[in-house]
Amino acid sequence: MKRLLPFVLAALLLPLLASAADVASYTxxxxxxxxxxxxxxxxxNVRIKLELIxxxxxxxxxxxxxxxxEKIVMPNSRTSLFIGPFKPGRYRFYGDFHQPTAQGMLVVE
Ligand SMILES: [Cu+2]
Structure with missing residues (x-):
């Protein structure tokens, strides 16, 4: 059993790593x-990683x-969050602190 342990761990962990890497990133x-x-x-229909700069x-x-x-991004810095999965459609987003200009749309297709 001891010699099997690394393989057991790999079998458990690799799918986790693979699924993390499979999440597409958008900026x-x-x-x-x-x-x-x-x-x-x-x-x-997929969860995505959103990088905010x-x-x-x-x-x-x-x-x-x-x-x-709802995610705060500090001045001259970056952060990320996960969103979705979404059905096809248009989803409005905005910057809460500068709503007159900070407006955008997620177009899910
Ligand atoms: Cu807010």
Missing amino acids: LTLKDHRYQPSELRIPA NQDPSPEEFESDDFPA
């Missing part, structure tokens, strides 16, 4: 309190009323 950059891109296309000198909060998400 939203904040600059001048606007999201770039303002429309982000993602595939339906804030190039502004003030904090922002990524938020949506269409799906559960």
Whole structure:
């Protein structure tokens, strides 16, 4: 049993590593309190990793009323969150601290 242990561990852990690596990553950059891109296309029915890059000198909060998400990104820094899975459709998101300009849309297809 002792010699089998590494193989047992590998058999247990590799699928976990593989599934983590399989999560596709998408980037939203904040600059001048606007999201770039303002429309982000993602595939339906999968969980995705969203990288938030804030190039502004003030904090922002990524938020949506269409799906559960609320994440603060500090000035000149980055963070990430997982969102989805989504059904096909359009889902609005915004920056809570600069709503007049920080508007965007997830286009799920
Ligand atoms: Cu908020």
